[in-house]
Amino acid sequence: MSIWQYANPVKFLALSTRVQPVIWTAAVLCVAVGLLWGFFATPDDARQGATVKIIYLHVPAALMAINAWFMMLVASLIWLIRRHHVSALAAKAAAPVGVVMTLIALITGAIWGQPMWGTWWVWDPRLTSFLILFLFYLGYIALWEAVEDPDTAADLTSVLCLVGSVFAVLSRYAVKFWNQGLHQGTSVPVATGGRSVADVFFYPLVVSMVGFGLLFLALVLYRTGTEIRLRRASALLARAGRES
Amino acid sequence: MTALLARDLRLAFRAGGGFGLALAFFLIVVVLVPFSVGPESSLLAAIAPGVLWLGALLACLLSLDRLLALDFEDGTLDLLVGAPIPLEGALSVKALAHWLTTGLPLVLAAPVLGVLLNLPLAGFGWLTASLLAGTPALSVIGTFGAALTVGIKRGGLLLSLLVLPLYVPTLIFGAETARRGAMGMEATTPLAMLTGITLATVALMPFASAAVLRMGLR
Numbered sequence: 501m502s503i504w505q506y507a508n509p510v511k512f513l514a515l516s517t518r519v520q521p522v523i524w525t526a527a528v529l530c531v532a533v534g535l536l537w538g539f540f541a542t543p544d545d546a547r548q549g550a551t552v553k554i555i556y557l558h559v560p561a562a563l564m565a566i567n568a569w570f571m572m573l574v575a576s577l578i579w580l581i582r583r584h585h586v587s588a589l590a591a592k593a594a595a596p597v598g599v600v601m602t603l604i605a606l607i608t609g610a611i612w613g614q615p616m617w618g619t620w621w622v623w624d625p626r627l628t629s630f631l632i633l634f635l636f637y638l639g640y641i642a643l644w645e646a647v648e649d650p651d652t653a654a655d656l657t658s659v660l661c662l663v664g665s666v667f668a669v670l671s672r673y674a675v676k677f678w679n680q681g682l683h684q685g686t687s688v689p690v691a692t693g694g695r696s697v698a699d700v701f702f703y704p705l706v707v708s709m710v711g712f713g714l715l716f717l718a719l720v721l722y723r724t725g726t727e728i729r730l731r732r733a734s735a736l737l738a739r740a741g742r743e744s
Numbered sequence: 745m746t747a748l749l750a751r752d753l754r755l756a757f758r759a760g761g762g763f764g765l766a767l768a769f770f771l772i773v774v775v776l777v778p779f780s781v782g783p784e785s786s787l788l789a790a791i792a793p794g795v796l797w798l799g800a801l802l803a804c805l806l807s808l809d810r811l812l813a814l815d816f817e818d819g820t821l822d823l824l825v826g827a828p829i830p831l832e833g834a835l836s837v838k839a840l841a842h843w844l845t846t847g848l849p850l851v852l853a854a855p856v857l858g859v860l861l862n863l864p865l866a867g868f869g870w871l872t873a874s875l876l877a878g879t880p881a882l883s884v885i886g887t888f889g890a891a892l893t894v895g896i897k898r899g900g901l902l903l904s905l906l907v908l909p910l911y912v913p914t915l916i917f918g919a920e921t922a923r924r925g926a927m928g929m930e931a932t933t934p935l936a937m938l939t940g941i942t943l944a945t946v947a948l949m950p951f952a953s954a955a956v957l958r959m960g961l962r
Contacts, residue, residue: 632909632912635905635908635909636909638905639902639905639906639909642902642905642906643892643893643902643906646893646896646899646902647895647896652895652959652960652962655956655959656892656956656959656960659892659952659955659956659959660892660906660956662952663888663910663949663952664909664910667909667910667912667913670913670941671909671912671913671916674912674913674916674917674937675912675916677916677917677920677934677937678916678920
C-alpha cells in the first residue's frame, strides 16, 4: 500500500467517488456554519463595526488562493518526476479554483477597504502580490488552453508553474521593497502561536477556513474526475475515428 | 556558438524590421507619453524614469516572438536541438543576440529620450546603469517565454501574458534605481538587487528555456 497506487486513474476515480460525498457534506457544513456564525452570531467590532465580518470570506479565500498554487506546484513536480497523469490533471483542475479564490480575496478586500482605508485599492505589497498571483494564474490557464497535445501541455505548464513560483516569491519581496503598505500583518500567525484576534471572531474564522479548505479539496477532486473522464472520452473518440 | 551569434546578428541587421523596430517603438511610446499626461515639465520629470523603463520593457517584449518563431518555421530549431552544442548554450547565445540587437540600443537611446521627458540631470547615469544591468534579464526571461510558446499558433498575445508577470521584479528594481537616482537619493541597493536578479536569471533561466523547448519540440 502506498499513495502512488492512486496514480492509477481507475483507482483514483473509485476512491474519489467514494469520499467525495463525505467531503462535500463536510465542506458545505463548515462553510455554512462558519459564515452564518460569523455573520449573525458575532458582535460588531468596536472600531470597524459590521465591516469586520467580511473577514470570514476574505481570509479563507486568500489562504486557499495561495495554497492552491502550492498544490499545483507539488502536483507539477510529481508530474515532472514520476509522470502520473492524474497529478497533471489535478494541477489543471486546481487552477480555475485558485483564480476564483484569488478574485474573491481581491474583491472582498476592496469592499472592506473602501469604508476602512477610504479607498478601493492601494498599491500595498499584499494587494499587489495578490494581483500578480492572479496574473500568474491567468497565464497558467491560458497556456493549458493553447497547447493542443495534452502531454506537452502538462510538461510546459508544469515548468511554467515552477518558474512562476520562483518569480512569484521574488515579486513578493520586490514589492515589499518597493512600497510599504496599509495592510495589517497576519492576525493568526501559526508559527508563533500568538494571535491578535479575539476568540469570538477567531472560532468562526477557523471553521470557515477549514470549510474553504474542504471545499477546495472537493472541487479539485470533482474537476480532476471530470478531466480524467474527458481524457478517456477523447481517447475513445480517437479510437472510433480510426476504426471507421 | 560564435557562428550562431554571428548568424543571428546578421539576420537581425539584414532581414529588416527586426533591429530598428524595437528602437522606433521605444521612441514612439516615449513621444506619446506627454500627449497622454500633458506637457507639464515637473510632472514629466517625476514619471520619466518609470516611463523610460516601461517603454524599454515593452520594446523588448515586442521583438520576443521573432526570437525563436522564425527559426522554428524554417527548421533551424530542430537542427539546434540535435546539434553537438548544448541547447542551453545555444539559447544563451540567442538571448545574447537578442540583447545586442534590442537591449543595448535601448540602453544607448534611453538617455537621449530622457531629455525629451525632462529627466533630472542626476538621473541620466543611474538610468543608463539600471538599464544596462536590467535589460539582459529581460532578454533571458523573454527567451524562456519564447521557448514556451514556440509551437503554438498565434502565440504572440499568450507570450505577453506569460512573460509580463515574470518581468515584475526586474521592472520594480530597475525603475526604482532610476527613480531614486533621478531624485538624488541613494540608489545602490536596488541596483545591487537588480544586478543580482540579472545574474541569477542569466545563470539559471537557459536551463528552464532549454527544458521547455525540448518538451515543445518533441
